[in-house]
Amino acid sequence: MVKTAENLDENRNISNVKTRRRANKITPARINKEIDFLKPMFAGIDDEDKKNLVNSLIEEAAFLKVACFQAKEELKKEGLTTETVNAAQKFVKAHPSATIYEKYSRQYTAIIHSLIEYLPPKEKKNISRLMELRNG
Numbered sequence: 086m087v088k089t090a091e092n093l094d095e096n097r098n099i100s101n102v103k104t105r106r107r108a109n110k111i112t113p114a115r116i117n118k119e120i121d122f123l124k125p126m127f128a129g130i131d132d133e134d135k136k137n138l139v140n141s142l143i144e145e146a147a148f149l150k151v152a153c154f155q156a157k158e159e160l161k162k163e164g165l166t167t168e169t170v171n172a173a174q175k176f177v178k179a180h181p182s183a184t185i186y187e188k189y190s191r192q193y194t195a196i197i198h199s200l201i202e203y204l205p206p207k208e209k210k211n212i213s214r215l216m217e218l219r220n221g
Contacts (some may be wrong), residue, residue, distance in 0.1 A: 107159065107187070109155070110151065110154060110155040110158065111148070112151075115154075116148055116151050119147035119151060123143045123146065123147065124140075126204060127139050127205070129207060130205060138203070139200065139203050145192075146196045146197060146200065149189050149190075152185070153189045153190050153193060156183075157186060159182040159209035160182050160183060164176065164180065165179065165183055166179060167179075167180045
């Protein structure tokens with residue numbers, strides 16, 4: 086393939102689009118805010134081993150929620166699909182954030198279900214109505 090000025094300009098434009106800087110919304114402050122929201126619900130756990138397990142699940146859930154938030158924001162801005170250029174071929178594929186959002190939201194849901202099982206009895210009564218709505 087002979088490189089012409091037109092091809093170089095087209096390649097330069099494509100590379101400029103790819104190097105766009107995305108805002109990182111996965112910050113310690115956001116994660117800590119989620120942790121601070123979840124921790125009080127589990128304050129009644131007395132067993133130290135359970136408490137350590139719950140704390141690690143809370144930290145993971147907080148990270149996943151913030152990561153899902155960022156992926157969702159990117160999907161809102163950029164759409165569900167993206168155009169990929171491979172040499173002379175152009176094709177449309179799912180946006181990488183869609184895959185990330187799907188994967189992380191499933192993990193988040195599984196962790197939240199695990200955390201619900203560790204809730205102290207007093208807290209379980211508070212969310213029993215939510216559980217009834219979820220179970221249909």
